[in-house]
Amino acid sequence: MARTVWPDLAAQIPTGFSHGSTSIFAPAGTPAHSIFGLSMLVLGITLAIFLVVAGLFLYAVVRYRHRAEDANASREPSQIFGSNQIELSWTVIPILIVVLLFLATTRVIFMTQSIPKPASSLDINVVGHQFWWEYSYPKLGVVTANELHIPVSDPKKPTPSYLTMTSADTDHSFWVPRLAGKMDLIPNQINTMWMDPQQAGLYLGQCAQYCGVQHAKMLIRVYADSPADFAAWVAHQKQPAVESADPQAAAGRAIFQHNSCISCHTIAGTVATGRFGPDLTHVASRETIGSGAIPNNPANLRAFVDNPEHFKPGVLMPAMHMNDKDLDAITAYLASLK
Amino acid sequence: MAADAPVPAETAQTATTHSAPRRLVLDILNDWVTTVDHKKIGLMYIGYALVFLVVAGIQALLMRIQLSLPNNDFVSPQAFNSLFTMHGTTMVFFVGMPILFGFGNYLVPLMIGARDMAFPRLNAFSFWISAFGGILLYFSYFGASGLYGAGSAPDVGWFAYAPLTARVFSPGHSTDYWTLAILLSGIGSIGTALNIVATTICMRCPGMKLSRMPLLVWLYLVTSSLVFVAVSPLTAAQIMLMLDRYIGSHFFDTQAGGSAVLWMHFFWIFGHPEVYILILPAFAFANEIIPVFSRKAIFGYAAMVAASVGIGFISLSVWAHHMFTVGLGAGANTFFVLATMIISVPTGIKLFNWLATLWGGKIHFTASMMFAIGFLFQFLIAGLTGVMLSIAPFDWQLGNSYFVVAHFHYVLVGGILFMIFSAFYYWFPKMSGKMLSEKLGKWHFWIFLIGFHLTFDFMHVPGMLGMPRRIYTYEADRGWMIWNMIISSGAIFQAAGTLLFVYNMIWSYFKGPVAGPDPWDAWTLEWSTPSPPPAYNFAEIPSVASRRPLWDLKHPEDPDSNYE
Numbered sequence: 001m002a003r004t005v006w007p008d009l010a011a012q013i014p015t016g017f018s019h020g021s022t023s024i025f026a027p028a029g030t031p032a033h034s035i036f037g038l039s040m041l042v043l044g045i046t047l048a049i050f051l052v053v054a055g056l057f058l059y060a061v062v063r064y065r066h067r068a069e070d071a072n073a074s075r076e077p078s079q080i081f082g083s084n085q086i087e088l089s090w091t092v093i094p095i096l097i098v099v100l101l102f103l104a105t106t107r108v109i110f111m112t113q114s115i116p117k118p119a120s121s122l123d124i125n126v127v128g129h130q131f132w133w134e135y136s137y138p139k140l141g142v143v144t145a146n147e148l149h150i151p152v153s154d155p156k157k158p159t160p161s162y163l164t165m166t167s168a169d170t171d172h173s174f175w176v177p178r179l180a181g182k183m184d185l186i187p188n189q190i191n192t193m194w195m196d197p198q199q200a201g202l203y204l205g206q207c208a209q210y211c212g213v214q215h216a217k218m219l220i221r222v223y224a225d226s227p228a229d230f231a232a233w234v235a236h237q238k239q240p241a242v243e244s245a246d247p248q249a250a251a252g253r254a255i256f257q258h259n260s261c262i263s264c265h266t267i268a269g270t271v272a273t274g275r276f277g278p279d280l281t282h283v284a285s286r287e288t289i290g291s292g293a294i295p296n297n298p299a300n301l302r303a304f305v306d307n308p309e310h311f312k313p314g315v316l317m318p319a320m321h322m323n324d325k326d327l328d329a330i331t332a333y334l335a336s337l338k
Numbered sequence: 339m340a341a342d343a344p345v346p347a348e349t350a351q352t353a354t355t356h357s358a359p360r361r362l363v364l365d366i367l368n369d370w371v372t373t374v375d376h377k378k379i380g381l382m383y384i385g386y387a388l389v390f391l392v393v394a395g396i397q398a399l400l401m402r403i404q405l406s407l408p409n410n411d412f413v414s415p416q417a418f419n420s421l422f423t424m425h426g427t428t429m430v431f432f433v434g435m436p437i438l439f440g441f442g443n444y445l446v447p448l449m450i451g452a453r454d455m456a457f458p459r460l461n462a463f464s465f466w467i468s469a470f471g472g473i474l475l476y477f478s479y480f481g482a483s484g485l486y487g488a489g490s491a492p493d494v495g496w497f498a499y500a501p502l503t504a505r506v507f508s509p510g511h512s513t514d515y516w517t518l519a520i521l522l523s524g525i526g527s528i529g530t531a532l533n534i535v536a537t538t539i540c541m542r543c544p545g546m547k548l549s550r551m552p553l554l555v556w557l558y559l560v561t562s563s564l565v566f567v568a569v570s571p572l573t574a575a576q577i578m579l580m581l582d583r584y585i586g587s588h589f590f591d592t593q594a595g596g597s598a599v600l601w602m603h604f605f606w607i608f609g610h611p612e613v614y615i616l617i618l619p620a621f622a623f624a625n626e627i628i629p630v631f632s633r634k635a636i637f638g639y640a641a642m643v644a645a646s647v648g649i650g651f652i653s654l655s656v657w658a659h660h661m662f663t664v665g666l667g668a669g670a671n672t673f674f675v676l677a678t679m680i681i682s683v684p685t686g687i688k689l690f691n692w693l694a695t696l697w698g699g700k701i702h703f704t705a706s707m708m709f710a711i712g713f714l715f716q717f718l719i720a721g722l723t724g725v726m727l728s729i730a731p732f733d734w735q736l737g738n739s740y741f742v743v744a745h746f747h748y749v750l751v752g753g754i755l756f757m758i759f760s761a762f763y764y765w766f767p768k769m770s771g772k773m774l775s776e777k778l779g780k781w782h783f784w785i786f787l788i789g790f791h792l793t794f795d796f797m798h799v800p801g802m803l804g805m806p807r808r809i810y811t812y813e814a815d816r817g818w819m820i821w822n823m824i825i826s827s828g829a830i831f832q833a834a835g836t837l838l839f840v841y842n843m844i845w846s847y848f849k850g851p852v853a854g855p856d857p858w859d860a861w862t863l864e865w866s867t868p869s870p871p872p873a874y875n876f877a878e879i880p881s882v883a884s885r886r887p888l889w890d891l892k893h894p895e896d897p898d899s900n901y902e
Contacts, residue, residue: 057711082641184664
């Protein structure tokens with residue numbers, strides 16, 4: 001039980017929709033907003049049905065209970081076998097409600113899934129892996145992993161982000177509740193979805209389709225940046241990897257390139273061109289490692305390289321089991337990849 | 339030669355006293371293993387299901403311990419994944435199906451005035467093949483240990499989406515055990531379904547037209563017909579999966595051009611009718627129990643039959659509402675939204691007819707009736723959350739979240755399990771000849787009700803706050819912990835209630851008051867024979883003139899046959 005964390009209980013009380021919120025009732029983009037509006041209508045109608053029907057049941061159960069003290073308690077009540085008029089009325093009224101709900105639903109389905117893609121949109125390819133996310137921006141020449149950056153979309157001049165999704169292995173599902181509903185990533189199939197966050201900030205989510213041992217720690221972080229911040233981020237990501245002058249980092253680079261690290265990871269501008277694991281060209285610019293599993297700092301990086309199983313049991317990266325000197329060097333190298 | 343020698347009297351005496359109980363046990367065992375009596379097979383189905391109910395319940399408790407705190411490590415991720423896989427598979431295939439087939443086996447022949455099922459030997463075969471399926475599934479916990487990747491239970495989820503089940507992602511044999519177990523259970527289910535259909539069509543007593551069949555029998559007819567249509571594709575899919583895993587075919591092998599979505603279609607064309615296969619028998623119990631304890635005939639018999647048959651047909655066209663996030667496109671999504679919403683109409687008709695049956699009655703609050711009333715309220719809520727999930731855009735948010743887990747447990751526990759408990763309190767006297775304790779039954783009801791609502795009411799919340807299902811742990815900053823603690827606390831009450839129920843059955847079997855043939859003053863044919871009924875059911879085949887033959891007997895001045 002060593003790793004059990006007892007969180008601060010006060011922090012567990014839902015406090016509005018601040019940091020950490022993944023509530024579907026705090027929409028921050030158009031698809032999530034239109035679902036929110038529809039869900040309020042549906043909640044209202046179903047609540048009304050519940051109150052009426054449950055009220056009638058409650059009344060019947062109380063009113064028609066058997067009373068032993070009644071004069072004719074032992075006589076059977078009058079037997080009623082049915083009534084066509086009544087049957088008809090409780091068939092027709094539900095049908096009318098169904099028609100109403102169906103029309104409202106159809107509108108939102110087509111608004112979300114069938115509207116034309118604006119020319120100003122940003123294309124992003126998403127590939128789901130056990131147990132991390134690969135993101136690439138084909139028109140911008142950027143490849144990154146696990147932390148998705150997209151621009152804030154001004155409703156007057158919309159710049160929605162279109163995700164084209166598939167999977168490299170098993171089924172996954174991309175779900176960031178505050179931005180949009182989920183969409184599955186399925187091997188051999190291309191799915192699309194779009195998001196248009198209207199406020200800058202970090203939006204959290206996670207894989208929503210069971211994909212193997214570490215399904216639980218396949219977390220999603222979407223950073224909605226202001227247009228200027230986004231442009232700066234893109235410019236930085238397009239650079240090849242930083243060549244640090246620090247001797248320890250240089251030693252780490254040599255160790256990285258002489259070990260099996262390069263068969264799975266890419267570091268742009270070096271011999272490391274593996275694609276099985278996340279792109280590490282700018283790994284130090286990310287806030288987390290292990291697809292959101294732990295904060296990105298030198299101590300965590302070092303422990304992760306040494307034995308990733310400790311943080312993500314079932315992870316496909318093998319434990320590297322290096323000596324302390326090599327571990328320190330690798331950590332210095334990775335931490336230098338701003 | 340010793341055999342010829344005279345045995346001293348004293349030795350003979352001891353030999354007899356020693357071997358008599360042993361012979362008795364073997365006789366009893368032989369009697370049960372070789373029986374083709376529909377009542378004994380029914381009871382074996384029920385007993386077998388109760389054992390697995392306890393096993394899968396314990397699995398649920400372990401999962402709830404793990405999830406009550408964020409970043410907990412009470413069980414490993416691998417263990418958690420096999421816990422939810424085994425819990426789901428067991429509850430659907432080795433608790434739900436056998437317990438409902440058990441009641442059907444026991445009750446259908448008795449209610450239509452028959453002496454047995456149409457094919458008694460097929461009946462025994464179906465039970466044993468299903469039972470073997472369950473044993474095979476659990477054998478995977480120890481089976482073939484020592485071989486690479488084997489010796490652990492299946493961990494691919496109860497709907498086992500491709501390509502996770504492919505050999506690359508699931509090496510070892512646990513997925514094979516899962517496939518074989520489902521295959522066997524499916525063969526057993528199809529056998530019993532065939533038997534129930536043949537029995538209802540061919541074995542009814544004189545005077546029992548289709549329009550006079552008890553509603554329970556009607557619903558079992560619809561359920562069994564659905565089993566044919568729904569279980570066959572599942573069985574086919576299991577064979578395809580085995581071919582993929584063993585001889586290198588590529589139905590679901592996406593790395594060689596197979597289709598993951600194909601498996602989803604195969605699974606859910608089974609999976610959604612399966613929900614109705616499980617809930618229709620629960621409706622069947624309600625149709626018998628609510629009228630008897632309201633002291634009124636069922637309201638709208640014809641509408642109830644029409645609604646049941648309607649649900650059966652429509653349920654075959656709703657499967658892709660499990661696939662709203664798969665990318666089928668706006669057109670297909672719209673079709674499945676409509677089909678799914680329409681099924682709420684006949685389901686609503688049923689609820690309203692039960693309401694009208696209560697209306698103007700004299701409701702007796704027995705333990706059985708209390709569970710039935712709990713069922714009515716809970717099934718109403720389950721139906722309404724079902725309407726929410728049928729709204730495809732809402733489902734894009736709620737699908738595969740804890741909201742869905744809460745919804746289907748509301749159906750399976752709040753609906754089906756409550757009606758199964760109700761059925762136990764109602765028919766246990768017929769099956770055993772002893773009454774269950776009403777006092778313990780009411781304690782059972784209240785404790786289980788509290789546990790149920792603590793767990794499953796609050797389970798909707800983390801789903802709406804973004805918690806997906808099937809995660810072995812979660813982040814501390816999401817605000818999900820408080821809800822998960824409440825959910826887990828309810829599980830303790832449910833376990834306590836279930837223990838009380840098991841104790842009640844054992845105690846009442848030995849010490850309960852004698853039931854007599856008709857303790858509830860009921861109206862259908864099973865109450866006209868002794869409790870428990872003799873092997874031949876009826877000394878003389880009855881003949882009936884209405885839907886409530888015992889009402890006609892008890893009220894010769896005002897028989898139902900005057901009105902039908």
